[in-house]
Amino acid sequence: QTLVATPRRGTLIVIEGVDRSGKSTQAASLVARLNALSGAVTAVSMRFPDRTTQTGKLIDAYLTQKDGTDGDSIDDRTIHLLFAANRAEAMVQLRKTLMTGTSVVVDRYAFSGVAYTHAKGAAGLDIEWCMAVDAGIIRPDVVFFLDIPTDVAASRGEFGQERYERQDFQEKVRTAFLDIADKAYWKILDARQSKDALGEEMLHLAVTEILKTENKPLQPLWQ
Ligand code: T5A
Numbered sequence: 001q002t003l004v005a006t007p008r009r010g011t012l013i014v015i016e017g018v019d020r021s022g023k024s025t026q027a028a029s030l031v032a033r034l035n036a037l038s039g040a041v042t043a044v045s046m047r048f049p050d051r052t053t054q055t056g057k058l059i060d061a062y063l064t065q066k067d068g069t070d071g072d073s074i075d076d077r078t079i080h081l082l083f084a085a086n087r088a089e090a091m092v093q094l095r096k097t098l099m100t101g102t103s104v105v106v107d108r109y110a111f112s113g114v115a116y117t118h119a120k121g122a123a124g125l126d127i128e129w130c131m132a133v134d135a136g137i138i139r140p141d142v143v144f145f146l147d148i149p150t151d152v153a154a155s156r157g158e159f160g161q162e163r164y165e166r167q168d169f170q171e172k173v174r175t176a177f178l179d180i181a182d183k184a185y186w187k188i189l190d191a192r193q194s195k196d197a198l199g200e201e202m203l204h205l206a207v208t209e210i211l212k213t214e215n216k217p218l219q220p221l222w223q
């Protein structure tokens, strides 16, 4: 009888929150902290929207309101589908990375898709429709929700540069996030803390999740 080492897959860690809650700061910090622990690359980062792909370029033009008109050339349903397509096209690479044992820290995911579209309050864009479009992509092992009062977020650097950065809208986004938060795998964190304190808390939680992941099969989201 041969002893075969149990293959261990990477852990899928998603960071969510309203604009300026500190997601990109913490995503970079978490990847660096995890890799420093082992002295090897055990974690990489990914972000959505990925503005570098074909779908990402359309999304970037929409968000920065450089899409030709006054910014309304892509309707609400279509931009939602583009954000979902931008995630769908990344799944082969994401699965491959996880299955080779590398953890992935993702800056925004389908939860942003649902929260921002639903917060528009437009007819036909109910939560069920928003979720259905992303159903079946890889389910995160854990979601860190960086919770912050929207007035604190609005006081941070460069707020107001992009389409959705209005405080009343951000308030609706925060409510939508909390509505879809699944207690089974979401951790709601206080994002008013200092960058370092929050980074330490997330490192501790991430390590716990990585140890728990072992070789559990990947699961589809919302199915
Ligand atoms: N969107 C996205 C959808 O509508 N549907 C979707 O499906 C998806 C995926 C772009 C927009 O797209 C929408 C949501 C967004 O409106 P993006 O590219 O992620 O999404 O947005 P960005 O503008 O890049 O990032 P955010 O505005 O969300 O900011 P972050 O990443 O939350 O914050 P971060 O880390 O850049 O920090 C912001 C500022 O705060 C400071 C930082 O130094 C920086 O100046 N800061 C802190 N200050 C004090 N204390 C702390 N703890 C701090 N942490 C950070």
Ligand code: NA
Binding pocket: 023, 024, 107
């Ligand atoms: Na960001």
